[in-house]
Amino acid sequence: MTSKKTPAPADEIQQLRDTLNDWSYRYYTLDDPSVPDAEYDRAFRRLQELEEAHPDLVTDDSPTQRVGDAPLDAFEEVRHAVPMLSLGNAFNDQELRDFDQRVRERLDVSGPVDYVAEPKLDGLAVSLVYENGRLVRGATRGDGETGEDITANVRTIDSIPLRLRGDNPPTLLEVRGEVVMPHSGFRDLNRRQEEAGHKTFANPRNAAAGSLRQLDSRITAERPLEFYAYSVARLEGEPWPDTHSAMLDRLRELNLRVNGEVRRCRGIDALLDFYNDIQERRERLDYDIDGVVYKVDRFDWQRDLGFVSRAPRWAIAHKFPAQEELTVLNDVDWQVGRTGALTPVAKLEPVQVGGVTVSNATLHNIDEIRRLDIRVGDTVVIYRAGDVIPKVVKTVPERRPDNAREIHLPERCPVCDSEILRADDGVVARCTGGLICGAQRREAIKHFASRRAMDIDGLGDKLVDALVDQELIDNVADLYKxxxxxxxxxxxxxxxxxxxxxxxxEASKHNSLSRFLFALGILQIGEETAKALADCFGDLEAIRHAPLMLFLQVPDVGGEVARAIAAFFAEDHNEKVIDDLLAAGVTPASDGVPSRRFVDALTLAGFLRGAKFLGMPLSGVGDKTLETLGRHYRALDDLLEAVEAGEDDTDTGVKAATLEKLKEGLRADDWLARLRAAEAYAAKLAAKAPAGAADERPLEGETWVLTGTLSRLTRGEAKERLESLGAKVAGSVSKNTARVVAGEAAGSKLAKAEKLGVEVMDEDTFVHFLAGHGIALPEQ
Known part of the structure; x- marks a missing residue:
């Protein structure tokens, strides 16, 4: 009888790893365990024994290698190659129907759209990067652009594979998902914490976040965390699927767990059915969800829909109604924000809302307080939705005590004792102390120094506080003294x-104009608006002295934002700070040339519409009439001549009665002078702008895509140079892509470009192209 041959250690180790990985795949991904836990544990212990006996055979993707070694000193910063974007929200059925209608209108689709509906898990968003099938990095979402490297911690989570399943995994895969703590594990963890005399966690989300951000991964390994994948940011080495649902199927094949509740739904009614069903079952799920996420299924439609600001137009979060509780309003504090706006904060009798102890809540503004007739001493209803700041939504009048006190807007700033004024809209109340107000000063300086603004390395919040406390600085200009x-x-x-x-x-003195504008902290001016202002006007002085009506012509700038910009530069103390900054050597970098595209948009028609929007009395004169007159006459004096004639305008078809109303509007207040000032300023900008259509931004309106590895410059540097020429740099290829720059190891984007017939440049051609537009790269 022949005895069975004992396998070599290396063979047995590999066999055990394959078996354990297969069992994990069936357990976590398929939710179909194939063996009892005891059998898994026996195989795991046998693998441990073999690896201890043969340490040279241990690999970092072995199932035994999930727990790290010594604790870290701090997390390293990770820059996301593809930003982790936020989602817009729908809080009721009508808002969801509006979203679906916008999607269909933008796609020009009359029938129902296919969506993927997914539970909105209430955990911590993470990014996992696999190279050739091996997990090489895990990172938190952070601010969407930059997160923290938590690779050692994610390796401890059993539902995250250290190696992808299959013989031919993608060469590069970046998957996004949520780490959550199930209710059962949360209860066990709190019981253990209590028995050990440690602090318990308020809710599973806090427990998950705290566990994932432990510097000692051995602590993370003891926490009951689970991972669910929900999207892919990067995929190379295999074709990108046509739909999101197909991508999720591919993730399952690779042993990446996808939530079992995910469904493909056709049309708005199917989405609402999914929402109502899972909301009804919400309390029976073993994890927290705070709504549902819907995504357009087809990737080509996602690309066509694109993004608005930092949120995709093809996805939305449908939030569940918030949990509400009753408590007592003990007092009201007035907080002063960075822009001087006063916000009333309710000081509450502490109450548990959704597992979180709430003792403060927003009251929005004095008008909301009066509308709801809220008084100190009232019993009030507190509303909390996920991470949204709790707010007081109503009172319970029948419980009002006799000594309840009315709430009044302070006449003086609670921080600096300056006068409080109401804004023109009658809603926002602001401290007039500006940069002298302690609340505004500190926050203004912190914002000015922040990474996305002037990026003054080492000037953190505590140091700013110390500099202010020691009276070493009083405003942002003092930093440079x-x-x-x-x-x-x-x-x-x-x-x-x-x-x-x-x-x-010293280094921060030479930041770009757009960064400088963002750093000033102008109300409602974010990074994109700051870039638009810099691109349109070309230099700081042109922006500082521009009339309000010109700001209305800047792309994506509406009336409220335009007013905020004009008001900021109209304040003497703001101008003084800017003058001090320039005197200190701060020189915002710009080419000093206005955009030809912007200058060409500064038409009489636009100014007339802007004047009407800003309040010029033009009752009975429609926008279409203003457009007709503005297009025909183009110059204000020519239009005035027609208006003064007092008869029907046969050239434009506008009646004399309408022209008389326009004349009355122009004569009211100082509207004629304001229009003249806008026209004159536009003429000055036009004289500085490049002639004809050969704009200084020759790629204006074009969309470019970068793919592969570039050797002469980084992708970020390439993006900056393309944007300086006016191009938009996108992350995916579509029929609207103008060109693709392909470096080494370019993958699916290159294939898509070739399929669509999009022009492709290699790196040498791209460098030559930049040089032809006056952008030379430093010698290697």
């Missing part, structure tokens, strides 16, 4: 830290 010896004398600072700060301040 600091001396190293003054800074070195502060707590936790020294000569080296002070020298580094001085160097960072």
């Amino acid at each position: 600091l001396k190293a010896e003054d800074v070195a004398g502060l707590e936790r600072m020294g000569e080296k830290s002070a020298a580094n700060l001085m160097a960072a301040l």
Whole structure:
């Protein structure tokens, strides 16, 4: 009788790894366990024994290698190759129907659209990167652009494979998903915490977030965390599927767990059925969800729909109604924000809402307080939706005590004792102290120094507080008057830290104009609006002195934002700070040339519409009439001549009665002077702009895509250079893509470009192209 041959250690180790990975796939991904836990544990212990006996055979993707070694000192920063975007929200059925209608209108589709509906898991969003099938990085979402490297921690989560399933995994896969803590595991964890005399967690989301951000991965390994994949950011080495649902199927094949509740739905009614069904079953699920996410299924339609600001037009989160509780309003504090706006904050008798203890809530503004007739001492209803700041939504009048006190808007700022004024809209109340107000000053300086603004390395919140407390700085311009010896004398600072700060301040003097504008903290001016202003006007001085009506012509700038820009530059103290910054050597980098596209948009028709929007009395004169007159006459004096004639305008077909109303509007207040000022300013900009259509931004309106690895410059550098020429740089190829720049190892984007007939440049051609537009790269 022949005895059975014992396999070699390497063969047995590989066999055990394959078996354990297969069992994990069936357990986590298919939700179909094939063996009892005891059998899995026996195989796992046998693998441990073999690896201990043969340490040279241990690999980092072995099922035994999930727990890290020594704790980290701190998490490393990770820059996401593809930003982790936020979603717009729908809070009721009508808002969801409006979303579906917008999708169909933009796609020009009359029938129902296919969506994928997914539970909105209430955990922590993470990014996982696999190279050739191996997990190489895990990162938190952070601010969407930059997160923290938590690779050691995600490796401890059993439902995250260390190696993808299959013989031919993608060469690169970046998958996005949510880490959650199930209710059962949360209860067990809190029981263990209580028994050990440690602090318990308020809810599963806090427990998951805290566990995932442990510097010691051995602690994370003890926490009951689970992962669910919901999207892919990057895929190379295999074709990109046609639909989101097909992508999720591919993730399942690779042993990446996808939530079992995910469904493909056709049309709005199917989405609402899914929402109502899962909301009814919400309490029976073993994890927290705070709504449903809907995504257009077809990727080509997603690309056509694109994005607005930092949110996709092809997806939306349908939030569940918030949980509400009753409590007592003990008092009201008035907080002053960075822009001087006063916000009433309710001081509440602490109450549990959705597993979180709430003692403060927003009251919005004094008008909302009056509308709801809220008084100190009232019993009030508190509303909390997910991470949304809790708010007071109504009172319970029958429980009002006799000594309830009315709430009044302060006449003086609670921080600096400056006068409080109401804004023109009658809603927002602001402190008039501006940059002298302690609340505004600190926040203004912190914003100015932040990474996306002037990016002054080393100037963190605590140091700003110390500089203000020691009266070393009073506003942002004072930063550039600091001396190293003054800074070195502060707590936790020294000569080296002070020298580094001085160097960072010096370096920040030469930031771009768009960064500088964003850093000023102008109300409602984000990064994109700051870029638009810089691109349109070309330099700081042109923006500082521009009439309000010109701001209305800037792309994506509406009336409220235009007013905020004009009001900021109209304030003497703001102008003084800017003058001090420039005197200190801050030189916002710009080419000094207005955009030809913007200048060409500064027409009389646009100014007339803008004047009407801003309040010029033109009752009975429609926008279409203003457009007709503005297009025909183009210059204000020519239009005035026609208006003064007092008869029907046969050239435009506009009646004399309408022209008389226009004349009355122009004569009212100072509207004629304002229109003249706008026209004159536009003429000055036009004289500085490039002639004809050969704009200084020759790629204006074009969409480019970068793919593969570039050797002469990074993708970020390539993007900056293309944007300086006016191009928009997108992350995916479509029929609207103008060109694709393909570096080494270009994958599916290159294939898509070739399929669509999109022009493709290699790196050498791209560098030559940039040089032809005056952009030379440094020698290697």
